[in-house]
Amino acid sequence: RCFYDQKMLQKTFGEWKEWWTMCRERKLSLRADNHYRHLLHNLIFKAWKAYICQQQGKRNKYYVAESHAKKQILLRTWQHWLVYVDVKRTKRGMQSVALAFRERSYLRIWWAVWKRRHYENSAGHKMNILALHHWAQSLQFRAWFQWRELYLYSQSDKQKETKAVTHHRHQELKRCMEAWRGCLNLHRAKQLQNELAQEHHRSRIVRLCFSDWWQLWKCRRRMHAHQKDIEKLTARIALWRVFAHWKHYVVLCVEETRQCELADKHYKHHLLVLQKFWNRWKSHL
Secondary structure, rough: OOHHHHHHHHHHHHHHHHHHHHHHHHHHHHHHHHHHHHHHHHHHHHHHHHHHHHHHHHHHHHHHHHHHHHHHHHHHHHHHHHHHHHHHHHHHHHHHHHHHHHHHHHHHHHHHHHHHHHOOHHHHHHHHHHHHHHHHHHHHOOOOOOOOHHHHHHHHHHHHHHHHHHHHHHHHHHHHHHHHHHHHHHHHHHHHHHHHHHHHHHHHHHHHHHHHHHHHHHHHHHHHHHHHHHHHHHHHHHHHHHHHHHHHHHHHHHHHHHHHHHHHHHHHHHHHHHHHHHHHHHOHH
């Protein structure tokens, strides 16, 4: 019974130890998976944060450049408008001065002509009127031609500015698209590298786990084989002890039987002697 209790205790302890090892391995594997997931999430969050900061920086730079371009366009437009207003004011001043001068000259000329040629005929008077009208028309034509040249010049400047702004916007859009494509290709390359690294890490973890499991299985197999050898040796030792006890018991039994036979023989011999002496005493009596 003591041997049976020891064997049961050893078997129970072995099963408990195997269960405790499996639980510990499961806990370690769960902790390793959680640590790997946490590290992977942290790396992904850092990469995403850097990408977002880079995108925000590019967006802020783009907004600053766009606002600066708008301010520059507005400043140039304002300057051209101020120049146009100054030219227009100058033209108005020159026109008013010219009109005033013309009126004064007209008054002086007409006053002199009226004084000199008050008594001239109507034909000369009509010719003078036609000449003055032609001169006024020539002045108006010159002024209109100058105003047309200024207007065409301002329109050509506006068209050039519009084309320059449109070209600048196209260049900025092209540059932004090229930068976005480069960033997208870089992001795809990084994502592919991360996937390859994750696949390599998973395969390496699987190989390591399989190697550890194989070593542990070999160790357990050796332990089981050693335990079986110990059990066989223990059984042999116990059998040898039982055989030794049985042999000793048989020897004792044989010895006891021999002693009993000797005692019986001695008792019978003693009885025979007593009977012999009894017979002699009887015969002597």
